[in-house]
Amino acid sequence: MDAKGKVNWLFRNLRKRRLMAEQNFACCMSCAVSELSEMLDEDKKRSCPKCQKIGAVFYHRQDAQGFARTGHLYLGYIATEDGKEKQIGEIIVEEAKRLGIPIAWNGDASDRVLLKFEGD
Ligand SMILES: [Zn+2]
Numbered sequence: 001m002d003a004k005g006k007v008n009w010l011f012r013n014l015r016k017r018r019l020m021a022e023q024n025f026a027c028c029m030s031c032a033v034s035e036l037s038e039m040l041d042e043d044k045k046r047s048c049p050k051c052q053k054i055g056a057v058f059y060h061r062q063d064a065q066g067f068a069r070t071g072h073l074y075l076g077y078i079a080t081e082d083g084k085e086k087q088i089g090e091i092i093v094e095e096a097k098r099l100g101i102p103i104a105w106n107g108d109a110s111d112r113v114l115l116k117f118e119g120d
Contacts, residue, residue: 003071003117006099010115011057013095019077019088020056024064032060033078040080055079055088071117085109 001009011021020039026032036056043053057077059067067073077088086109096103096115104114 003067003073006101006117007073007115010095010099010101013098014057014092017091017095018052018054019091020053020058022056022058024061025058026060028060028062029076032058032076036078040078044080053080055084057088057092073115073117074112075115076112089113 007023011023014021020036020043022032022036026035036058040053040056047053055078057075059073059075063074063076075092077085077092079085079088086107089105089107089109092113093103093105096113102116102118104116105111
């Protein structure tokens with residue numbers, strides 16, 4: 001499977017972890033964060049507490065261009081609840097490892113998770 005195929009698979013699995021997972025989403029970091037925050041607010045109104053999304057994972061269009069060039073893809077993430085961002089990062093890392101995707105992340109919720117594909 002090529003890198004993009006693995007990313008698709010990863011995003012599918014993240015959705016099963018009660019995350020919104022959006023690829024190639026919005027033009028930049030701040031647009032992506034504000035649109036996803038609205039979507040999470042909507043979800044909170046619509047869904048029961050058990051089904052509510054706990055956050056969102058995404059990469060935006062500039063990230064997608066970088067990915068095509070370098071094989072490196074930065075994932076941004078936000079949490080529905082304040083202070084839970086690190087937990088979302090940990091879920092991403094866990095699911096990426098399960099698929100054998102090399103990652104780089106320092107465990108800091110203010111840093112994005114890097115998927116470090118090489119050569120393919
Ligand atoms: Zn923008």
